[in-house]
Every structure is written in C-alpha cells, then in structure tokens.
Amino acid sequence: MVFMKKLSIFNINYFKKLYNKSENAYICDKSFFEIYNEEPFFIKYIIRKQIKLFKVKNEYVGYIWYEYPSDEGFSNIYAIYLKDEYIELLNSQILSLSKVNTFRFDMLANSKATAIMKKLNFNVNSKNILMKMHTTTYNKNLDENKIIFKHFKEGQDEELRCEIQNSVFHEKNRIPLSAGDIKIEEDEEYYLKDFGVFICTENGQAIGYGQIICNNGLYTIVNLGIVDEYRKHGYGEMLVKYLIELCYRQSIQNIYIRVDKSNDKALSLYNKIGFKEYESFITWYKNIE
CATH class of the missing domain: 3.40.630.30 (Gcn5-related N-acetyltransferase (GNAT))
Known part of the structure; x- marks a missing residue:
C-alpha cells in the first residue's frame, strides 16, 4: 500500500x-x-x-x-x-x-x-486545446468607430472586472471572483500590466473582458468573454483581434488561447482568426468524501 x-x-x-x-x-x-x-x-x-x-x-x-x-x-x-x-x-x-x-x-x-x-x-471535467498563432500573420480589420476598448486600471477597475467575469462564467462551475482575488493576481509573476481589456459599446458600457498573461513564457489570452445579451454580434472576435494586435505592437511574436474541445463555435472562430492547435489538456476533478 x-x-x-x-x-x-x-x-x-x-x-x-x-x-x-x-x-x-x-x-x-x-x-x-x-x-x-x-x-x-x-x-x-x-x-x-x-x-x-x-x-x-x-x-x-x-x-x-x-x-x-x-x-x-x-x-x-x-x-x-x-x-x-x-x-x-x-x-x-x-x-x-x-x-x-x-x-x-x-x-x-x-x-x-x-x-x-x-x-x-478522479473524473474528467473538461478537455481543452491550447491554440497558437503568429502575430505577424494577423490582419487588422476592426471598425473602431463603433466600439471602444478600455484597458484595465489597477486600483480602479477590479469591481467592474468582477461584474463582467462573474456574469460571463456563472454557469462554468467557477467560484465567484472577488476584488480581493484580482488584487492578489496583480502581484503574480504571470500578470501583465496594461494587458487587461474591456470591450465597450459606443456609450462606454463594458460588455466583455479579456486579458493576456505570460505563463511559462507563453503569452496567453485568458478570461475572455462577452456578457449574454451582447453575444452573437461579433464582439468576441473583435476583442480577440484587439488582444492579438496589442501583442503585435509589443513585438510579441506568438500568442496562445485555450478552448474547450467541445466548443465548436469558439474553435471555428479561432481557426478563422488564424489560431492552430498546439497542445491538448485534460482537467480532472475529485470531491473528497
């Protein structure tokens, strides 16, 4: 034993x-x-x-x-x-x-x-794919007159980020995010200042969020999501493209994104943008009785 x-x-x-x-x-x-x-x-x-x-x-x-x-x-x-x-x-x-x-x-x-x-x-909770693309292959095609991108500001936007992310991921078996959680994250080595972005409507209402972290040398898009009532209008694609452009401007050559293997819509979108499969992951869970 x-x-x-x-x-x-x-x-x-x-x-x-x-x-x-x-x-x-x-x-x-x-x-x-x-x-x-x-x-x-x-x-x-x-x-x-x-x-x-x-x-x-x-x-x-x-x-x-x-x-x-x-x-x-x-x-x-x-x-x-x-x-x-x-x-x-x-x-x-x-x-x-x-x-x-x-x-x-x-x-x-x-x-x-x-x-x-x-x-x-342990039980398999999800199967994910890490996708990769070269920022040099990115073709800018954003109508910036109709959307606003607002960069996350430490000490100011923690509550707004909580509101957006908890709305987006409320059915994803996640523990609700708190402002304290975000402040802890800001001190982590993977955290990148000025790489958190809200996408907003013309009147400035934040309707989605995404950010880039650097984990083990990989610049990765995480926490990406659009609130329910604004989905299926292309905002997610615009936010991803903006984050890619942000990396390109900072001379970051490769960008990664992770997606659930069963999420056909997201896989189709990321392939359309230019991402290719890089590695596969499995998330396991176990409740201790």
Missing part, C-alpha cells in the same frame, strides 16, 4: 530526486525548487506543507504538489508523480487525509499521470 508522508528538511533530498525524474505535466511559471530556494527559512517551512511524499515500505516513490486549500476547501494540484510499478498499489482514499474538499488537476492530455488520476478515482 502507498502511504503519504509530510515533506521535511530530513527527506527533501528524496523529493528532489523524484522531482527531477518526473515530467512537467502542469504548466507552471517556475519549478518547485526555483520557488523554494528563493524564500527565507520560515516561508520554506510553509511551502513544504504543499508537498506530500508517497512512500511504500521504506522507499519514497512519488509525490503530490498542491496549493493550500481555499476557504471553501478547493485546491489545484500543480504536479503529481508516482513510479509506474507502484500505481496499482494506490488507494483512492489516500487523499482523504488532506484538508481539501475538492481537487482540480490541469494536465497535458498525453501525460503519464493519467493512470494515477484513474486509480485515484
């Missing part, structure tokens, strides 16, 4: 060996040790709490790295690894020892971690 053990200064070298052997299934800005080694002693103690090692008898055979759970008990898994020969020894109840109610893991579709997810009784 596989057991979980806390990471400590006494077994961290075992974790380092396992971490160096595992694949990068989750796109992170930094590796664990790039984050860990930069911090003072007390913060390192807190970060170690995000790691649990898998152990069989006297051998360390894998690990799970996950974020500290939210107030609702939700946690993203950053990476998971287990030596192939021990996967069959996993018990689906092993994660019940954590203080997490719901786990989410976003990974490459061809990751070896798929076998681990199945053994732990």
Whole structure:
C-alpha cells in the first residue's frame, strides 16, 4: 500500500530526486525548487506543507504538489508523480487525509499521470486545446468607430472586472471572483500590466473582458468573454483581434488561447482568426468524501 508522508528538511533530498525524474505535466511559471530556494527559512517551512511524499515500505516513490486549500476547501494540484510499478498499489482514499474538499488537476492530455488520476478515482471535467498563432500573420480589420476598448486600471477597475467575469462564467462551475482575488493576481509573476481589456459599446458600457498573461513564457489570452445579451454580434472576435494586435505592437511574436474541445463555435472562430492547435489538456476533478 502507498502511504503519504509530510515533506521535511530530513527527506527533501528524496523529493528532489523524484522531482527531477518526473515530467512537467502542469504548466507552471517556475519549478518547485526555483520557488523554494528563493524564500527565507520560515516561508520554506510553509511551502513544504504543499508537498506530500508517497512512500511504500521504506522507499519514497512519488509525490503530490498542491496549493493550500481555499476557504471553501478547493485546491489545484500543480504536479503529481508516482513510479509506474507502484500505481496499482494506490488507494483512492489516500487523499482523504488532506484538508481539501475538492481537487482540480490541469494536465497535458498525453501525460503519464493519467493512470494515477484513474486509480485515484478522479473524473474528467473538461478537455481543452491550447491554440497558437503568429502575430505577424494577423490582419487588422476592426471598425473602431463603433466600439471602444478600455484597458484595465489597477486600483480602479477590479469591481467592474468582477461584474463582467462573474456574469460571463456563472454557469462554468467557477467560484465567484472577488476584488480581493484580482488584487492578489496583480502581484503574480504571470500578470501583465496594461494587458487587461474591456470591450465597450459606443456609450462606454463594458460588455466583455479579456486579458493576456505570460505563463511559462507563453503569452496567453485568458478570461475572455462577452456578457449574454451582447453575444452573437461579433464582439468576441473583435476583442480577440484587439488582444492579438496589442501583442503585435509589443513585438510579441506568438500568442496562445485555450478552448474547450467541445466548443465548436469558439474553435471555428479561432481557426478563422488564424489560431492552430498546439497542445491538448485534460482537467480532472475529485470531491473528497
């Protein structure tokens, strides 16, 4: 049977060996040790709490790295690894020892971690495609006389962004966004100042939002959406094209966007604009009973 053990200064070298052997299934800005080694002693103690090692008898055979759970008990898994020969020894109840109610893991579709997810009784929540295009192939074709693009301003537009995004994604199984969440995001390394954009009507009413982040060196369009009553009028296409142009002006050569594999309308639109499939992802969920 596989057991979980806390990471400590006494077994961290075992974790380092396992971490160096595992694949990068989750796109992170930094590796664990790039984050860990930069911090003072007390913060390192807190970060170690995000790691649990898998152990069989006297051998360390894998690990799970996950974020500290939210107030609702939700946690993203950053990476998971287990030596192939021990996967069959996993018990689906092993994660019940954590203080997490719901786990989410976003990974490459061809990751070896798929076998681990199945053994732990995770369910597939969605399948996504990461698409890519060269900004140099973008052809500007916007009627800017009929629309307004307003750039997000820190310390001023957090509530407006919450209103737009919570309206757009209210049926997407997302925890409602708060202004505090956005302020935390503004301090993250992936966040890019002046790359958040509202699309507005002629009278200045914001009807959609999208932004570009830089995650693991990939400039990616995220949080894109138009409020219900203004959909099917081409606003989404105009917003995507504006974000591409924004990258082009900043000499960013490649831009990425992620889309649900079953969203035929979005796939058709992005293909029309010039995006091509780059990689596939699977999002797994597990509710801890």
